[in-house]
Amino acid sequence: MSPIAIKTIQFFLSLSLLIVLHELGHFIPAKLFKTRVEKFYLFFDVKFSLFKKKIGETVYGIGWLPLGGYVKIAGMIDESMDTEAMKEEPKPWEFRSKPAWQRLIIMLGGVTVNFVLAVIIYIGMAYTYGEQYVPADSLKDGFLVTEKNIGDELGIKTGDLITAVDGKKVEKFGSLPLEIINGNTITIKRDGRTFDKEIPVDFIATLLEDEDRVRFLSYRTPFIIREVPEDSPNANIGLMEKDAVVAVNGKSVQYQDEIVPILEENKGQEVELTVNRDGRTIPLKALVSDEGKLGVFAGYNSFEEYAENGYFKIEKVKYSFLESIPAGIEKGVNTLGGYVKQMKKIFNPSTGAYKGVGGFAAIGGLFPDGWDWPAFWSATAFISIILAFMNILPIPALDGGHVMFLLYEMITGRKPSDKFLEYAQMTGFFLLIALLLFANGNDLYKWLFK
Known part of the structure; x- marks a missing residue:
């Protein structure tokens, strides 16, 4: 069907x-x-x-x-x-x-x-x-901003942590985009300092220009080799599954978002990778494609593996029948409250939210x-x-x-x-x-x- x-x-x-x-x-x-x-x-x-x-x-x-x-x-x-x-x-x-x-x-x-x-x-x-979620404050090195123009509009960048919206602590990472849409002010933690920033009045209109970009925040993930295809230009340089790329051309890196711009600068050229394999540091020569790629699949095989390796936590909550009653009531009240906030913005022409009706x-x-x-x-x-x-x-x-x-x-x-x-x-x-x-x-x- x-x-x-x-x-x-x-x-x-x-x-x-x-x-x-x-x-x-x-x-x-x-x-x-x-x-x-x-x-x-x-x-x-x-x-x-x-x-x-x-x-x-x-x-x-x-x-x-x-x-x-x-x-x-x-x-x-x-x-x-x-x-x-x-x-x-x-x-x-x-x-x-x-x-x-x-x-x-x-x-x-x-x-x-x-x-x-x-x-x-x-x-x-x-x-x-039950319930499963990633606590927002468990992302040890901040969020990944997947859409730079939206991040610029909001005033955030990769590595930031948004700790509160309208003064209320952000508990769950998954609910953050909706909280920002409904909110007026965000609290940002950056390089050890914390400050507040107003959410632009027309921020919703910016998101509505391309609704596929609403999820403009994600997790920062390490460059862990998951698979090297046989037709990859780097199939025979010695890369192995679970190798962690820790440096490119001598520049220390930890996350994929740190590696991407380096590869962009070295399109069609050879670079020196430093990988960590079972605690040992190994140098390798790799070819960057004309598209700025290494021709490998990176990342862990499962969501849980990121949590097991300390990149964030996964909270799993099981409710008894009696515990589920206040949890359900709270969810209903919060959902209604969030919808009321959205409607207020829809009735305010300056937000541009009416375009999303x-x-x-x-x-x-x-x-x-x-x-x-x-x-x-x-x-x-x-x-x-x-x-x-x-x-x-x-x-x-x-x-x-x-x-x-x-x-x-x-x-x-x-x-x-x-x-x-x-x-x-x-x-x-x-x-x-x-x-x-x-x-x-x-x-x-x-x-x-x-």
Whole structure:
């Protein structure tokens, strides 16, 4: 099966699960408060349904337009824009007849379920898979900046350690790029001194110019010979597996990033390598290709070997069931907090972050090319967080819009008129369509021109 097909299946499976559970978050409290639910739909049924069946007073169905889903609650102005029913006298089973606090609970049910679901997934992942990460402060000689122009923009260079973002200590190396994207200030340790530097306002825009460079930081790795191919120009000079190159033309080196510029300066020439083999220092003559290469494969065979040889540490954490609960809650809260920070930057035009807003293709890109349960559940939990946050925004046509008007009613004691709610719903609907077109237009632009 092709990677695109696998991604598509995962996307629709995840989306269907999240939509059904979100709508259940509205459906269950509505039924508890004896409010009639006329429809419960996965996807939208514009003009026709792929499937529908009436059970009791509710029609359950699957629409053909996969842009979401809905529950149609009697006596409520919603996506259906069924205003005719609102002209009749309120019935006891209708949404508009219920106390404001009950209506508020019904409207908050969907986003509550989305956030709780994400936390439950994170708890399950912590308990089932545990956690593995590289402590940021364990990289003894700093990070490798793989994209120099991005490093220059940020004000960092190979060998630096970023110890904190916005004053908060960086614990995990893998989370560092996202923390920088969400942050405003970094603390850098360089050559024994520590100083703070502001992250450029438009730094996100710099990354978005080429999203393949988002991972602009990596580990510094030694030049350890892993394999010398038979067709290499240096196949017969005496290089052996696990030889460590410690000098080139008499200049001491330890890491691959130190060797690369020396080889660049000596393209097509012979250089003198000094290798360490089982504690012995051995000089060898080597030929540098016209591309500035030695024609060998360097590096350890596994990630763990770097840790075993002291280049960094790997922390492995196993959680009991009870321990996984606070770990999952913390993960959910931190993920939501990080997403809120990203949204703040998106709404600030000077950051250029709006260029990274994506639609269905971007969401589908969260899933791996092959079937991988940890990756699937991680992406599903993250999308659930996104749905919770987006739905609580105070935009008419979203849950947050209804919540905003309900809070107004509870505070002032005055309910907005049905006509006002109708116009607000239409305005919110057009705003959502515009956002949908913008997000998916961004996806299309990236596909065509990047």
